[in-house]
Amino acid sequence: MADKNYFQGNSDHPRHISVGAIVLNDKNEVCCHHFLAKDLKGYWVDEKLDDFYLLMRETMHPNETLEQALTRGLMEEFGITATMIDYVGSIQSHFTHKGITVEKTTLYFLTKLVSQDLSHRDTSDIEGTTKVEWQTIDFLIPRMKQQAKKYGRTDVDESSILEKAQTFIT
Secondary structure, three states: OOOOOOOOOOOOOOEEEEEEEEEEOOOOOEEEEEEOHHHHOOOOOOOOOOOEEEOEEEEOOOOOOHHHHHHHHHHHHHOEEEEEEEEEEEEEEEEEEOOEEEEEEEEEEEEEEEEEOHHHOOOOOHHHOOEEEEEOHHHHHHHHHHHHHHHOOHHHOOHHHHHHHHOOOO
16 A cells, blocks of 8 residues: 555645746746646646646655655656756645645745756656746746636746746846
């Protein structure tokens, strides 16, 4: 029997902890997911989400360090190896998923791209099948604010963490 993942939100425990990454390339562009309706079919059955952007966010596993979760998430979602630069901050969001209101806390780290091989993505999970794009922070911030307003979900707005990340980028 697998250990219970007390970091994963569910109906008995609607709190969720994850790590997130702002991955920069040499042009200071950020790696992100671009979710389209075709990517989400059958995943978020109770939602009408389409055409939105998210950073890498990975659920913690029991007995896993933040660094391990970050490294695993970058590889599974983006096929990326990166070096950690600094802790940027956190976002706490609330959203309803399958009739449950979930409180999600994500701790974000600024990272620098070392290498990327999309063939290493974990395609058994939705984040391993999305379109991966490199966008500027100036492109992402207003879009994330718009998508939060459009869908009424705070978990699709990571603009505040990107605004904080700008202070780290020279």
